[in-house]
Amino acid sequence: MAALKTPAEIDQMRAAGRFVAGVLTSLRDLDAHAHRMIDQAGARSVYLGYHPSFGAMPYPGVLCTSVNDAALHGLPSDRVLxxxxxxxxxxxxxxxxxxxxxxxxxxxxxxxPDAQRLIALTDEALAAGIAQARPGNRMGDISAAIGEIGRAAGFGINADFGGHGVGRTMHEEPHVPNVGRRGTGLKLRPGLVIAIEPWFMAGGDGYTVDPDGWTIRTADGSLAAHAEHTVAITADGPVVLTARD
Structure with a gap:
């Protein structure tokens, strides 16, 4: 069951949102730098040591760094960009x-140009999903807004991995798919906090998983892009807790 947060709890979550936004504003490819920022802020990484059933090992870093055909969960490495x-x-x-x-x-x-279009439309899909995160709408409205942009552009979309509830832990109920039908699914209520995260593939819908059990790649080797924000649904509409402003 999705856990609703009170307005006071959403205010408390703003500190986490501001910190996450700050790391992503200043960071490029240095996992160690992010680790230092975590320590300096008195925060705690929820990636480092995370070991769900699909991972072949506990996650070894504080960032997921996915390059080119890696869509999600790419491991920090010595690769030179x-x-x-x-x-x-x-x-x-x-x-x-x-x-x-x-x-x-x-x-x-x-x-x-093709890569820039993929990135721009993934960002656009995130904004469209956030715009639907309003009381009285349903989860399918968020999912459809995302999926409609991706499909219109001819991008691959896979719903196995998508957004999720956020709160005291990184992954809470409900699941937030990147494709769906308007007017269907969970009714959105004030206090629901979710991560909305479209990820599009320039080719088909298929993906593969590396032997590390983490890195998800496009099945056809095409480029992928991923965008995500933590969003609180309030009586006044969506509040982006991780806004990078």
Whole structure:
């Protein structure tokens, strides 16, 4: 069952949201830098040591760093990034007992029009999903808003992994799919806090998982992009707790 937060608890979650947003604003590819920022803030990584059933090992870093055809959960490594690489950074942390989760994708160096379009439309889909996160709407309205943009662009979408509830832990109920039908699913109520996270693939819908049990790649080797914000549904509409402003 989805846990609703009171207005006071949502206010308390703002500290986690601001911290996560700050790391993603200043960070590019240094997991160690993010770790230092966590320590300096008195926060706690919710990635480091995380070991769900699908992982072949506990997660070894504080960031997910996914490059090019890696869509989600890419492990920090010694890989040297090259001109034109598409990098997705996913980061979550706990501050004062509350968790926030966010991700962004950008291209290093020389821009490629196809990659830039993929990234821009993934961001657009996130904004469209957030706009639907209002009391009285249903989860399917968020999912449909995301999926409609991806499908219209010809991108691959897979609903096995998507958004989720956020609160005292990183993954709470409910699941937030990236495809759906308007007017269906859980009715949205004030106090629900969710991570909305579209991830699109430039090719088909299929994906593979590396032997590490973590890194999810596009099945056809095409580029992927991922965007995410932690969003509180309030009586006045959606509040983006991880806004990077």
């Amino acid at each position: 090259a001109d034109g690489d598409v990098l997705s950074i996913d980061f979550a942390a706990e501050v004062d007992g509350w968790v926030a989760d966010s991700a962004l994708t950008f291209q290093l160096g020389t821009p490629d």
